[in-house]
Amino acid sequence: MGKKVTAADVARVAGVSPATVDRVLNARGGVAKDKEARVLTAARRLKLDRALDLRAARTLRIAAFLQPPENPFHATLAQAFANQNKGPNPYNLQTKVFYVGPEDSPAEMIAKHASSYDAVIVSQPQDTALVSALEHLAKAGTPVITLATRVIAKDVIHVGPDDYRTGRVAGELVGRCLGREGGSVLAIAGHLSMAGQAARYQGFRDVLVERFPRCQLLPLGESRDSGPRAAALVDSALHDHPDLRAIYNASAGTVAIADLLKRRGLAEEVMFFTHELMSERRALLSEGVLDAVLDQDPVKEVAIALHVIADAFGRSPLKVDTTEPPVRIYFRESL
Known part of the structure; x- marks a missing residue:
């Protein structure tokens, strides 16, 4: 023995x-x-x-800095953290969500709260002050995860899909659905200050230019994650381009756009594509107003981020396989 x-x-x-x-x-x-x-x-x-x-190990406290829950994607992230707190939780982690509003400074909020936590998760637009705050934490040994939205900073781990490649997939989907005749396409981003949003649009544009020359991409709209603003961008595009054939909405505002298309009697005329299979988007997909949804599974992203933190503290017997979850495409018949 x-x-x-x-x-x-x-x-x-x-x-x-x-x-x-x-x-x-x-x-x-x-x-x-x-x-x-x-x-x-x-x-x-x-x-x-x-x-x-x-x-048996002490509870690790994690601070997650998300956008307000009016953004459906971030509401889903917050609920996923809440469910992880209440679930089996094998790594003994507890996450506190802080909402950072449009008038708030992410860097200032992080500086105010992060010292009381063992790790930090961030899903915020990139800016110089935020990069500095995250690099300062990482240098001090605090695990820092950027979730879904990439912030380019040293020693920070990103959990989320490859946004450029995701944009290319969206471009391929739209181009093939429009077919040989092509037509006018409106793309709407949320915040171009978010590196992921800019990369997603670039990938979308590149594919249309490379493979679908009959698709005319209209000037990019920026909704700033406002539903009314997203609908107004579509309304303006329809006024200037009554032959509009497709809308690619890469952020919030899908319901407001859908309502506008239905009021105009265009729900079956204009093809509509978006991201994240939330409950209201599932309903629109089932109704046929949405033609396809690209989903990166925010619940899975939260689970991966927490696994990365557990691994950083030696609490996981298994290494994280990937920090890049797959993006899946859903059609009405997928439901």
Whole structure:
């Protein structure tokens, strides 16, 4: 029979004192995050307890900075975090959601709250102050995840699809649905200050230019995630281009656009494509007002982000396979 592994063995492998091992494995707290991660990793490596109960470790507190829930996608993200808090939660993580409104500074809100949390998740438009705040946290050893919306910053992990490639898929879908005759196409972004939105539009445009020359892309609209503004952009496009054949809405405002098309009697004339299979978009797809929805599964994205954080603290026996969830296309017959 092999020699029984002791706390001293774990301490030696982890490079900490036996007292630190005792504090971590018995959830007494007061241990730096990096040391806690090293102890848990060493304990598993030495098979101190094959069924090491992650729930026994102290609760890791995570701050998630999202856009207001008026944006359906961010409302879904927030609900996914709430469900994770209440679910099996094997990694013992608890997430607090902070909503950052259009008049708020993400960097200032993060600076105000982040020091009280073990990790930070962000889904916000890119700006210089935000990049600086995230890089400061990452340099100090705090795991930082950008979720769904990429912020280009050093030592930050992004969880979400490849937006440029997703845009190309959307362009291919629209171009093929319009067929050989093509026609006028209106694309609407939410906030072009979001790197993902800009990349998505670029991919969409590139495919239409490369493969579907009969599709004429109208000037890009920016809704700023406002439903009324998105509908107004469509209304203006229909006035200037009564032959409009397709709308690609890459952000919020889908319901407002659908209502406008139905009022105008154009729901069956103008093809309509959007992202994220929320309940109201599922209904519009079933009704035939939406022709297709590209879905990146925000619930899955939240699960991946939490897995990445658990892994950073040595709480997951399995490595994260990918931080890029697949994008799926749904038609009415997919429901």
